[in-house]
Amino acid sequence: MTSRPYTRRKFLAASAVVGSGSLVWRPAYAKGSVTAAMYPGTWEEAYRTHVAPALKKAHNVDLGMTPLFAVDQIAKAQAARGTPPFDAFVLDPGPRVTGIERGLFEKFDPKRLTNVGKLPAGAVDEWGVTVAAQVVGIGYNPKKLPRPKGWEDLLKDPWLSRLGMTGFQTTFGTVSIIEIAKRFGGSETNVEPFFTEIKKVLPKVAAIGAPASMPALFQQGQCDVTYTNTQTVDTLKSRGVDIEFVKPESGAVTFFTTVHIAKGSKEIDNAYKYFDTVISTAVQTALMQPPNNFVPVNREVKLSVNLPMANLDEMSKFVRHDWSKINPLRAGWIERFNREVSK
Amino acid sequence: MSVAAAGVAKTPARGIATLAKPAEWQLALPLALAYAAFFLVPLLLLLAVSAFEDEKITVLGFANWRKFFGDPFYWKVTFDTVKLGFLTVIATTLIGYPIALVYLGSSPRWQRVILFIVILPLLTSVVVRTFAWIVILGREGVINQTVMWLGISPAPLRLLQTEVGLVMALTQIEMPLLLLPLLSVMSRMDPNLRDASAALGASKWRTLFKVTLPLSLPGLIAGCMLVFASSTTAFISQFVIGGNRLVYLPLLIWQQSLVVYNWPLASVAALTLLVSVSLGVVLIATLGRRSKGYVHA
Amino acid sequence: MLGDILPNKPSSKGGQVPTRSADPSISVRGHTVDLDAVTHRYGTLTAVADVSLTVRAGEIVALLGPSGCGKTTLLRLVAGFLRQSAGSVRIDGKPIDALPANQRNVGIVFQNYALFPHMTVADNIAYGLQAHGRPRDDVRKTVERFLEVVRLGEFRDRLPRQLSGGQQQRVALARALAVEPTVLLLDEPFSALDKSLRLDMQIEIKRLQRQFGLTAILVTHDQDEAMSIADRIAVMNQGRVEQFDTPINVYDRPATLFVTGFIGTTNLLRGKTLHSSNGTTTIALDAGVQLAIASERHFAPGTPILLSARPEQLHLYGEASADRWPVRRRFALPIGPNTMHDLETRDGATLKIVEQRIGAIVDATGEAWCGLRTEARPSLFESSSQP
Numbered sequence A: 001m002t003s004r005p006y007t008r009r010k011f012l013a014a015s016a017v018v019g020s021g022s023l024v025w026r027p028a029y030a031k032g033s034v035t036a037a038m039y040p041g042t043w044e045e046a047y048r049t050h051v052a053p054a055l056k057k058a059h060n061v062d063l064g065m066t067p068l069f070a071v072d073q074i075a076k077a078q079a080a081r082g083t084p085p086f087d088a089f090v091l092d093p094g095p096r097v098t099g100i101e102r103g104l105f106e107k108f109d110p111k112r113l114t115n116v117g118k119l120p121a122g123a124v125d126e127w128g129v130t131v132a133a134q135v136v137g138i139g140y141n142p143k144k145l146p147r148p149k150g151w152e153d154l155l156k157d158p159w160l161s162r163l164g165m166t167g168f169q170t171t172f173g174t175v176s177i178i179e180i181a182k183r184f185g186g187s188e189t190n191v192e193p194f195f196t197e198i199k200k201v202l203p204k205v206a207a208i209g210a211p212a213s214m215p216a217l218f219q220q221g222q223c224d225v226t227y228t229n230t231q232t233v234d235t236l237k238s239r240g241v242d243i244e245f246v247k248p249e250s251g252a253v254t255f256f257t258t259v260h261i262a263k264g265s266k267e268i269d270n271a272y273k274y275f276d277t278v279i280s281t282a283v284q285t286a287l288m289q290p291p292n293n294f295v296p297v298n299r300e301v302k303l304s305v306n307l308p309m310a311n312l313d314e315m316s317k318f319v320r321h322d323w324s325k326i327n328p329l330r331a332g333w334i335e336r337f338n339r340e341v342s343k
Numbered sequence B: 001m002s003v004a005a006a007g008v009a010k011t012p013a014r015g016i017a018t019l020a021k022p023a024e025w026q027l028a029l030p031l032a033l034a035y036a037a038f039f040l041v042p043l044l045l046l047l048a049v050s051a052f053e054d055e056k057i058t059v060l061g062f063a064n065w066r067k068f069f070g071d072p073f074y075w076k077v078t079f080d081t082v083k084l085g086f087l088t089v090i091a092t093t094l095i096g097y098p099i100a101l102v103y104l105g106s107s108p109r110w111q112r113v114i115l116f117i118v119i120l121p122l123l124t125s126v127v128v129r130t131f132a133w134i135v136i137l138g139r140e141g142v143i144n145q146t147v148m149w150l151g152i153s154p155a156p157l158r159l160l161q162t163e164v165g166l167v168m169a170l171t172q173i174e175m176p177l178l179l180l181p182l183l184s185v186m187s188r189m190d191p192n193l194r195d196a197s198a199a200l201g202a203s204k205w206r207t208l209f210k211v212t213l214p215l216s217l218p219g220l221i222a223g224c225m226l227v228f229a230s231s232t233t234a235f236i237s238q239f240v241i242g243g244n245r246l247v248y249l250p251l252l253i254w255q256q257s258l259v260v261y262n263w264p265l266a267s268v269a270a271l272t273l274l275v276s277v278s279l280g281v282v283l284i285a286t287l288g289r290r291s292k293g294y295v296h297a
Numbered sequence C: 001m002l003g004d005i006l007p008n009k010p011s012s013k014g015g016q017v018p019t020r021s022a023d024p025s026i027s028v029r030g031h032t033v034d035l036d037a038v039t040h041r042y043g044t045l046t047a048v049a050d051v052s053l054t055v056r057a058g059e060i061v062a063l064l065g066p067s068g069c070g071k072t073t074l075l076r077l078v079a080g081f082l083r084q085s086a087g088s089v090r091i092d093g094k095p096i097d098a099l100p101a102n103q104r105n106v107g108i109v110f111q112n113y114a115l116f117p118h119m120t121v122a123d124n125i126a127y128g129l130q131a132h133g134r135p136r137d138d139v140r141k142t143v144e145r146f147l148e149v150v151r152l153g154e155f156r157d158r159l160p161r162q163l164s165g166g167q168q169q170r171v172a173l174a175r176a177l178a179v180e181p182t183v184l185l186l187d188e189p190f191s192a193l194d195k196s197l198r199l200d201m202q203i204e205i206k207r208l209q210r211q212f213g214l215t216a217i218l219v220t221h222d223q224d225e226a227m228s229i230a231d232r233i234a235v236m237n238q239g240r241v242e243q244f245d246t247p248i249n250v251y252d253r254p255a256t257l258f259v260t261g262f263i264g265t266t267n268l269l270r271g272k273t274l275h276s277s278n279g280t281t282t283i284a285l286d287a288g289v290q291l292a293i294a295s296e297r298h299f300a301p302g303t304p305i306l307l308s309a310r311p312e313q314l315h316l317y318g319e320a321s322a323d324r325w326p327v328r329r330r331f332a333l334p335i336g337p338n339t340m341h342d343l344e345t346r347d348g349a350t351l352k353i354v355e356q357r358i359g360a361i362v363d364a365t366g367e368a369w370c371g372l373r374t375e376a377r378p379s380l381f382e383s384s385s386q387p
């Protein structure tokens, strides 16, 4: 009886491998183990290098990872109906709201984390805990352009004709466009002013690319200014690209990546141990170092000079958004962007 | 003697053939099952999902079909996708066929070299090849540097996120799909046929159009069909090189299924892509068969 | 070695060479082909070495030799598919070396026929005419005429793959002949046909060649084929022409040991010369006999030689004599009305003799004596010249 859901989970994990074209890294024999969904690429690399050994050392728990983007995690958990293919989600704010709405998470008890006191206010709630922050602002090439002051500068020359844009498909793209819209009279739920403005200047925009291609476009000089996060800026800088991060006058935008326990997980205790390890001072410090460049969420971490704030409490002044309002509108915005931007 | 022998030989041969038939049919069974499991079932699921109206897949109805086909924008996206396929087919053929002719005229050693160069792109991932094209097509890329050095244009041309640039990249990316079937057909062609044509007084061009081209047509058609099917569905290349300025069906499918979770609408787009790609492929096959008739006459 | 090239005296069959077409509506007269010291190399491999030949107007010449000796290469040089490394090819005395294949007007029939598989029989025949820019009406009439010539009228709309091997070959012939070529080249034209059909096609080709007064060069590795169809045979070995002569001379007067071995079956007996005078050479064979042999060549006394005698030039006797040598009969095989005897000489050589089964010797095994038949003229070669 007990083995059945386990094999089914294995099968689903295997399907995930097929789906993502990557390998599941899962310990064969584990006294204690937990399987976490993980963003492929930088996140998976960094968590394998820093989180897994720390978790093993502190709690003798093995960390298995299933590489999945946020949307795939939601889709797979929903399809599995109660016997999820992994124990823990890692999600950006948009999918997080979707997960809550669809009842995919176990209730979360922050008191079970020993490190919870080191987090800034609002980093935990009844659904999960914040493990990383993203700080979004403007990245520009100081050798080619003067420093932009705010979001509205992006739609003016000299920046406009060197601007690289992405649409609403990513979290950082969505929040950046909302901020631009706000400069022209819009709001979190009204991006119409952005569309009005962009229509006037569209042919001058240097690049409107796929999110994944933006770093390459910047590196190749196809665009010299773009909205982006500190992590991307630091990574490009370390490759020798001329790029500086600018905190817009209206404030940098921040959003948080959170982790959640999958509904029906059999490894709830180990999931808490995993979360506690991730937010520990040592691990958060390691994740902040190049080449990972994560923005930490633990107040004991001494912040890198590259970050646009002196301490984490400053981040409470950064702009944040309510994704339960954004989510229902996003499909329409994406469609609208397609129409306006394609010839 | 030989007639009698043939008569004797025929009867058992026919007997074996009838015996072999059910066995052969059974041999094809795993393939048929795999086909059913990995193509038919997903296709039926796709059809089923498209028949729901809401994103949570609870209310039956054809709202998403009406939305998709009632909107000129989606018609345009579908048209652009098919057009991209045909442009890529034309470009790969114009560049690939002469390469195949060079292959045909080369010594076996050079043929191996050419074949290796043709296969080489397949050994690197599409992602890598596509990102390489950002470097080539960019403002400061190889093409623009050449253009400016030659003084053809005072400012860098915009190639990234244009149809021209995308077709250029796809031409290179899809070239192996055109050349592999084409070269395989060409290398099986009897070289004496071209000599026979020359001995009968035909010029090189007449030989090309009356002998080489019609006989290589099956390979060319197969290659064109592969290129068409592959370029219309090349999401990564379309999105990375075309950006958001060029919207094709695969981008719509990705957005609807993986960003906004509207699976019914994504299914409609996917089925539209499937049907338009199939129609394109059938059209190429038909054109090929037609022109074969002309070339022969 | 090649003292035998280019005999300028008329062929023994000269009278049979037609100079006019038998069918007055078709007037293709023969043309001469001269190969002048032609050499061809593929990289370092010399496939054709210094070949000189003259093919007379209306003559069929067979290039005969083992596989890989350069026959096809020589044919392709004449057709213009290859450019020779040295030497010159002339048609009617005019060099054609600078002309590409499509301006040489040379007809060729390939070993595999190389019919255009996507064209009907009629289209195949029309192809060359259209390439020559003949008017449509002329093309149609010529195609009809050649369909009739090769008796394939009812197959005009078939595709090549719907024809038998023999029919395909007739289409290939018609296609080559329709453009009235100066010379017809045939590369192993019968090798893909089964035996019964082979003879029919040989007759057919001979008929067409006569009818059109064609000059033809035929490549083959089959000596019977070459003997029956050709006016003259060029025997090739390792890129060289060993002998160029009439079929009878090639068989009866082989110029070299290679030719002797390649054409027909022969028996080789080792020995040395005693003396040589007035066209007669006296030899002592190791088998244990002295013989006087008619020979145009003069040999110094004591030269080691090989005597080459055809099976039908030898005879088996029941008793000894001065011009016979002892043999041991090992076995006998009945072949039709003849018996083939397998014999061993005293020095260990194997002899094959064909006798009509009249019944002179009853025993199949045992001692016997072997001698030359009265009119037999075997050939003598220096044994150092053995290949």
Ligand SMILES: Nc1ncnc2c1ncn2[C@@H]1O[C@H](COP(=O)(O)OP(=O)(O)O)[C@@H](O)[C@H]1O
Pocket: C042, C045, C047, C065, C066, C067, C068, C069, C070, C071, C072, C073, C074
């Ligand atoms: N295209 C070629 N390249 C290199 N060597 C060749 C080529 N064609 C023929 N040869 C070589 O030349 C020699 C003569 O070939 P060929 O003329 O075809 O002989 P044949 O027709 O008498 O069998 C052979 O040794 C063959 O291997």
Ligand SMILES: [Mg+2]
Pocket: C071, C072, C073
């Ligand atoms: Mg040959």
